[in-house]
Amino acid sequence: MKLCGDKLIEEERRVIANNREYNEKFQYANNRIKTSKYNVITFLPINLFEQFQRVANAYFLFLLLLQLIPHISSLSWFTTIVPLVLVLTITAVKDATDDFFRYKSDNQVNNRSSQVLIDGKLQNEKWMNVRVGDVIKLENNQFVAADLLLLSSSEPHGLGYVETAELDGETNLKVRQALPVTSELGADMCRLAEFNGEIICEPPNNKLDKFTGTLFWNDKKYSLDNEKMLLRGCVLRNTEWCFGLVIFAGPDTKLMQNSGRTKFKRTSIDRLMNTLVLWVIRLGHSYFINWDRRMYYIKKNTSAEARTTTLNEELGQIEYIFSDKTGTLTQNIMIFNKCSINGKAYGDAYDELGHKIEISEKTLPVDFSFNALADPKFKFYDASLVEATKLGDSSVHEFFRLLSLCHTVMSEEKNEGELVYQAQSPDEGALVTAARNFGFVFRSRTPETITVNEMSQPVVYQLLAILDFNNVRKRMSVIVRNPEGQIRLYSKGADTILFERLHPSNEDLMCVTSDHLSEFAGEGLRTLVLAYKDLDEAYFNKWQIRHHNASTALENRDEQLSALYEEIEQDLMLLGATAVEDKLQEGVSDTIANLTLANIKVWVLTGDKQETAMNIGYSCNILTDDMNEIFIVSGYTVLEVREQLR
Incomplete structure (x- = not known):
């Protein structure tokens, strides 16, 4: 930490597990949160200060002061002070009521119970008493108490599933995975209590999708990223239990860093009207919103709720609406619709005479009965793609092999042959499901391997590296070694990005694929381009060493990794493109x-x-x-x- 004026600014965070004495030296925030604005002492001065920011209130106060001077005004001060005090009192009561509900909500959250590992035993502690460096246990359907580094879980390979609706509004489950070295700790209280790894990471910030840190333990260092973090506000799902190490607590958590302070809000009407009538109208208006049957959502038994009376009238003054598309205008349910493989487009339906027909509910889908592991809900209407798969077309096989390998989907198989995919992105789920139906079935993964059933034959690939997708890269790649020892990079991403990285020999195929992409896009389909590259063993070994050093670097980690990704994702060979539908x-x-x-x-x-x-x-x-x-x-x-x- 460094001193800036009277305030300590945290440049990096250092945490040692199970060592409160060490961690308390840094004066990290405890896990108590406070969203209420006032207390008994500060309510009156702060609330009056806020109210006199309204021009009308300040005007009547100034008028009152003038009326107190006999030589200036002949009017009685009583005619001004009564309505002013009345307005101030009613507003103060409303503000106090709103703040009291915030205080009650804070108390409810702060007094939730959490299981904390203290002296080798799990003890129930209130959330507000949880400290940075504590190891805590979470159980299924529990809220995450603080920002945690996932150490181990009840699922294989240290997996954990979380719902992040409180953070980003997305209801699909996200997958988190502990480091293999900590997942071995399991639920062994002795080993967890003896865990004394040191984490050096970024200071508190509001970036929900980013975390950079390094774990130092037993003379080794391990890279930490957002995929290993459970953030406060998430809910643990489909996971019996997990253990996590508190990295950020209370106001330092990413959820609270995004919430900001409760602000005094003023509407445009406030600037024109500052009377008692306005508050009566607002109160009545809020009840009308709550009672409006046309704003009732039957499927979830949810009615509209006016959470504040301050901004209701703004609803009638809206000029612009800024909206996301996916999941807001569309259903966020992706369906594999069409594709282009080695210059040939697939996905349209044809009659017996070979004429193209419109797809409707009466159109018969392709028969996938040759594949015992096919998803019965998946529908596709172009039989020629199934025939190409059965005949062993090498381009088609490589296309679906890429889709079965290049992703971050997790597979659950509770009964033999009954596969359930947990995808962080609906697009990935749709593409992996498509590969599954066409005979390339993603079965399972570990931190080191991916198992795929290729045309009913199990094949285990060694997973050497994952080159993550982000909004700048607009692509994702994996590097795998097949059973024959060949190392291959598979990549999928936006056409504008991957086309720039293709080998010059792909120019003709790129032109044909680009035409197909334009057709797909014209139908409102979301598109991705697929490509691959064979890697030399000696080159990859050197690249992998540099990759490990970059992934554990404490400074400029993202820049170093980005440069390495850019270096290896060159001279790719084009396979084709996918087209996915997301209905309105x-x-x-x-x-x-x-x-x-x-x-x-x-x-x-x-x-x-x-x-x-x-x-x-x-x-x-x-x-x-x-x-x-x-x-x-x-x-x-x-x-x-x-x-x-x-």
Whole structure:
């Protein structure tokens, strides 16, 4: 830590497991949270200060002061002070009530019970008494008490499943995995109590999708990232138990770092009206919102709820709506629809005479009965792709082999042949399921291996490296060694990114695939390009050493890893492309049409190709045939976008 003025600024965090004495030297925050603004002493001065920020209140106070001077005003001060005090009192009561509910909520959270490992035994402690460096036990369906490093779990290979809806609104389960060296600790209290690893990591921050740290234990160091963290606000699911080490507590957790302080909110109406009538209207308005039957969602038995009376009238003054596409306008349920393999497009349905037909509910899907492990819910309508798979087409086999290997999906097999995939991204789930039905069945994975059934034959691949996807790279790669000892890199990502990294010999195939991608995008489908590369053993061994050094570096880790990824993901060989459908949610088109009639402008943010985005735009009525000219923002930098918007 360094001193900046009167405040200590944390540059990096050092934590030793099971050592409160060492960790307390750094004065890390405890696990108590506080979202309420006031206490008994500060309520009156802070609340009055906030209320007199309103122009009308300040005006009447100034008027009152003038009326107290006989030589200036002949009016009685009583005529001003009564309505002013009345307004201030009613507002103060409302603010105090809102803050009291925040205080009760804080108390409820702070007094939740957690199992903390102290002196080799699990003891029940309140959440607010949990400290950085404590090892705690979580059980299925429990909220995570603090930001934890996952040490071990009841699942094989130290896996854990969490729901992150409280953090990012996503309901699909995320997979977390402990380091192999700590997953061996299991539920052995003696070994967990003796665990004394030191973690050096980033200081508290609000980045939910990023964590950088290093574990030092038994004279070795291990890279730590976000995939090994359980964040406060998550819920443990489908995992009987797990143990975690507290890295950030209370206000230092990423959840609280994102929440900010409770602010004094003012609406545009406040700037015009500051009367008792306004508060009566607001109170009545909030009840009307709660009672509105048209805002009741039957499927989840949920009605609208006005959580504050302060901002209700703003709903009638909205001019712009900024929306995400995936999961907001669309269902976020991905379906493998079409693909392009070695220059040939698959996915359309044909009749007996070979004529293309429209796919409807009456159209018969392809028969996957040749595959005992096929997913019965999966539907595909182009029989020629199944025939190519059965005939052993090498390009088709390599295409689906890539889909079965290049992902982060976890597989559960509770009964023989009954596979359940846990995917962090619906896209990945759809692609792995497609590979499964076409005979390349992802069965299981460990930190070192991936097992795939290829046309009913089990094949175990050695997993050598995973080159993660992120919003900058826009691609993901894995490096595996097959049973014959050959090392191969498989990559999937955006066409604009992978096309730049193809070997020059792929130019003709790239042109054909690009045409297919344009067709798929024009139908509103989400596309990815697939490619591979064979690696030389000697080169890879040297690259792997540099990769390990970069992944455990304490400084500039991301930059070093990015450079290594960029180096090895060159001269790729193109395999083809996938096209996945994400249907619109029910009622989206009508809702947007009604918003347009109310003169509300809707902006949608999407990472799709331009053709896909425009197709979706027409499907949901954001774009219409009445629009004479469609303005496309095509800038690649902040300055370019700002200039075009002007």
